[in-house]
Amino acid sequence: MIQAIGxxxxxxxxxxxxxxxxxxxxxxxxxxALLGGPASxxxxxxxxxxxxxxxxxxxxxxxxxxxCIPHPSREVGALLGEVPGHPARTVRGxxxxxxxxxxxxxxxxxEVLEVVGLVSLRGERLDTLSRGMDRxxxxxxxxxxxxxxxxxxxxxDHLSARESRWLHGILRAHATxxxxxxxxxxxxxxxxxxxxRVVTLDEGRVVADQEVAEFARTRLxxxxxxxxxxxxxxxxxxxKEARAAQRSIEVVKEDGNRLSVYGSTCADVGEVAYRHGIxxxxxxxxxxxxxxxxxxxSPDHATRTEPAPPEPAPPSESESDxxxxxxxxxxxxxxxxPASRHEAPAPRQETQAPRQETxxxxxxxxxxxxxxxxEPLSQLPPPITARPARGPLRPLRxxxxxxxxxxxxxxxxxxVLAVSALVSLLLARSGHTPQxxxxxxxxxxxxxxxxxxxAGLLGAFAFGDEFRHPALAADRGTVPRRLGLLCAKLVVxxxxxxxxxxxxxxxxAALLQLVYGPELTRVPVDWLSLSASWFGMVxxxxxxxxxxxxxxxxxxxxxxxxxxxxxxxxxxxxKALEGPSARTAAGFPGRLRDLxxxxxxFGAERYVAAGVRMIVQPVxxxxxxxxxxxxxxxxxxxxxxxxR
Numbered sequence: 001m002i003q004a005i006g007x008x009x010x011x012x013x014x015x016x017x018x019x020x021x022x023x024x025x026x027x028x029x030x031x032x033a034l035l036g037g038p039a040s041x042x043x044x045x046x047x048x049x050x051x052x053x054x055x056x057x058x059x060x061x062x063x064x065x066x067x068c069i070p071h072p073s074r075e076v077g078a079l080l081g082e083v084p085g086h087p088a089r090t091v092r093g094x095x096x097x098x099x100x101x102x103x104x105x106x107x108x109x110x111e112v113l114e115v116v117g118l119v120s121l122r123g124e125r126l127d128t129l130s131r132g133m134d135r136x137x138x139x140x141x142x143x144x145x146x147x148x149x150x151x152x153x154x155x156x157d158h159l160s161a162r163e164s165r166w167l168h169g170i171l172r173a174h175a176t177x178x179x180x181x182x183x184x185x186x187x188x189x190x191x192x193x194x195x196x197r198v199v200t201l202d203e204g205r206v207v208a209d210q211e212v213a214e215f216a217r218t219r220l221x222x223x224x225x226x227x228x229x230x231x232x233x234x235x236x237x238x239x240k241e242a243r244a245a246q247r248s249i250e251v252v253k254e255d256g257n258r259l260s261v262y263g264s265t266c267a268d269v270g271e272v273a274y275r276h277g278i279x280x281x282x283x284x285x286x287x288x289x290x291x292x293x294x295x296x297x298s299p300d301h302a303t304r305t306e307p308a309p310p311e312p313a314p315p316s317e318s319e320s321d322x323x324x325x326x327x328x329x330x331x332x333x334x335x336x337x338p339a340s341r342h343e344a345p346a347p348r349q350e351t352q353a354p355r356q357e358t359x360x361x362x363x364x365x366x367x368x369x370x371x372x373x374x375e376p377l378s379q380l381p382p383p384i385t386a387r388p389a390r391g392p393l394r395p396l397r398x399x400x401x402x403x404x405x406x407x408x409x410x411x412x413x414x415x416v417l418a419v420s421a422l423v424s425l426l427l428a429r430s431g432h433t434p435q436x437x438x439x440x441x442x443x444x445x446x447x448x449x450x451x452x453x454x455a456g457l458l459g460a461f462a463f464g465d466e467f468r469h470p471a472l473a474a475d476r477g478t479v480p481r482r483l484g485l486l487c488a489k490l491v492v493x494x495x496x497x498x499x500x501x502x503x504x505x506x507x508x509a510a511l512l513q514l515v516y517g518p519e520l521t522r523v524p525v526d527w528l529s530l531s532a533s534w535f536g537m538v539x540x541x542x543x544x545x546x547x548x549x550x551x552x553x554x555x556x557x558x559x560x561x562x563x564x565x566x567x568x569x570x571x572x573x574x575k576a577l578e579g580p581s582a583r584t585a586a587g588f589p590g591r592l593r594d595l596x597x598x599x600x601x602f603g604a605e606r607y608v609a610a611g612v613r614m615i616v617q618p619v620x621x622x623x624x625x626x627x628x629x630x631x632x633x634x635x636x637x638x639x640x641x642x643x644r
Contacts, residue, residue: 002026002149002180006381007048007057009041009204018044019055020204026182026197028148031175033195034184041204042184043080046153048384050078057381061149067387073102077142080153083134086406086469087127091118091137093405094126094471095144100401101472102145103393112140116170132163139170150174152183156190168194192216218286224261224269227282231257234278238264241272257281389472391482399488402466403496409458413500416454417507423450424508428516435520436530438512439505447566451504452541453559455497459545460558462489467553481550481638489546497542501535540623541565547630551637561630569622 002025009019018041026032036042049059051066058065061075069075085094095109113119116136121129129137135155142150150171156164171181171194185191191198191212198215200208208219228234235251238261242249249263261269266283273280392398403409420441427433427443442449448456466472466479479485512520524530541562548561 001028001060001062002032002049002182003060003063004045004049005058005060007045007055007059007384008381009044009048009053009055016204017055018204019048022057022201022204022206024199024206024209026180028180029175029178030196031171031181031183031194032197032199033191034182034199034201035186035188035191036184036201037186039203040186040201042186042201043153044204045201046078046080046151046182046184050076050080050151051384051387052080053384054386055384057384067385071103071145071393072390073147074145075147076149076151077145077147078151079138079142079155083126083138083141084470085126086465086471087125088407089126089405090123091126091129092122093401094137095140097398097401097405097471098141098144100394100398101392104145108144108146112143115143116140117166131158132160135159135163135167139167143174147179149180150182152181154184154186156185164190188215188220192220221262223286224264224266225282225284225286226259226261226269226273226280227257228259228273228278228280229257230278231259233276234269234273235259237272237276237278238269260286388480389470391480391485392472395482395484395488396491399462399485399492402471403462403492406465408461408465409496412454412457412461413503416450416500417503419450420504421507421511424512425515428512428520435522436524438520439508440534441504441508447563447570448541449504451501452538453562455493455500455538456541456545456562457555457559458496458500459493459542460549460555460562462493462546463549464553464555464558467549468555481634483638486546486550486634489550490543493542493546494539497538498535501538505534537623540627544623544626544630547627547634551630551633561626565622565626569626572622 004025005023007019007022009017011017022041022045024032034042034045044053047053048055048057049066051059061069064075066072066076083094089097092109092113095112096106099106099109110119110122113122116139118133118136118140121133124133126134126137135157139152139155142152152171155171156167159167168190171183175181175196183194192215196212198208198210198212198219199206200210200215200219208215210218226234231253235253238249238251242264247263249261252260252262254260266285270280270283272278273283423441423443424438427438427441433444437444440449440451463479470479472479509521544562544565545558547558549555549558552558
């Protein structure tokens, strides 16, 4: 059940708020439609309900606000706009990634694909889907965690009639199982055919909250309702005079002595009745009736619908001139007419859901001299704070699906291996480059080897790609800065960088042995420290890309942070280390052994010493300094987003 109470958006400079004090309810087991024009505030209302933008009011989903629900995706499934995802990701890969984010088994992706009819398209890319298939995928994303409530913003927009019928069937099936469905539309006919209850918005306010039968009777089609004991004669006369005047009208005989005249006015019908001396018991303007109760003689009258009813027509002069034998019908009071009861926006409607009661004041036992008068409590609804998206429930699995679901990483790795192999061959041919640099394909004049640049680019994809194509929550903007998600990205980026570094050296060594023989592929004496330096530099570049992309929300910024390490930071570190040194780190491994009472297992002090030697080098020191600064900046931005 949804209870929206006093939802009001923030004022927009000189313009009124897009949503002003909206209160309604959507019941479980029912489909509720929010009906309104393009500028009626439907989308803003949904965003206020889902706490996606600030404002005032409160929305309860089964008696709990959204921010108090432990796993919101399992309570509310939302679809606002297009499906947020990378265009190169497949349909099935996108859903499996969201399964890890929602904490549900990955088999759920195949289940919802069968529900929405996308099994045959599960291998298609997102950018190749048509409008109808995109709507199906969006509904699959909303159903992924099996939520109780569905909130959909114009789900049938630009869909064919067949696709719309299928979508409405899915919504009805979800409501039949006991779920709550709320969707927006600007088509009154769609709302009447699909929903059980229709809430009409106009300029950000609720102007009608009706059951679908009452909505169809009062708000769909204008007509003139006539009650007369001479209904067949009046119908014949109206049709005859309209034909003579070459006007098109439609007269429908309903139950009893009631006629519904479409395409005419009260004045015209009253004049015909007056001229022919026909007694009239009722003559009034009405709107409504989709037409299922109409006889077969008028099969097309249900197709002429209007989104909003006209104002009630004033009594015609012919009605006041009727003789005493044909008394004119008494004018209906404005507050009793269906149109005025449900369409007049001037008087504010009473809210159906009660506002929160003001708590009783506590008894004050302080001395009267020190007692202060209590301030009057504000009558405004509570503020709505736009909260960022929650992190994935299974961050490591989510990150693995995210990284492996797009071919950009594979293409980047292939380009890095090809460039490294070519550069290593050129360096070996010149004969002036040391063997370790030849194996790493790192020329003397280059700031970083291709493997380090590729690792930094892959790390920048970890966050920058998601900021461009958010996937964790519908229309929440960006990926949240969560510690668990950051750790998962750092682990996956480091593992990818180490694999890329190992493959680079292996491919270069194999190619050098094939072209120039085994001379350049001998294992160096100090292979341990060289390996630690190599893997540490590549992993550090990957981490720098992840952190910089997370801070600046851009893949380009992540790669720029990696390149700036040797170009900007290394010269600064070298200047700091220039000059004579009074002390050296000689004997450092021995002092490490003295720190422990027992011998370090597996010669761990050697690895630590290799790591320290790598850090004291200019590139290693600059990389460590850059990582420290980026990590601090990331922490500050994460704290700032939480304070908001």
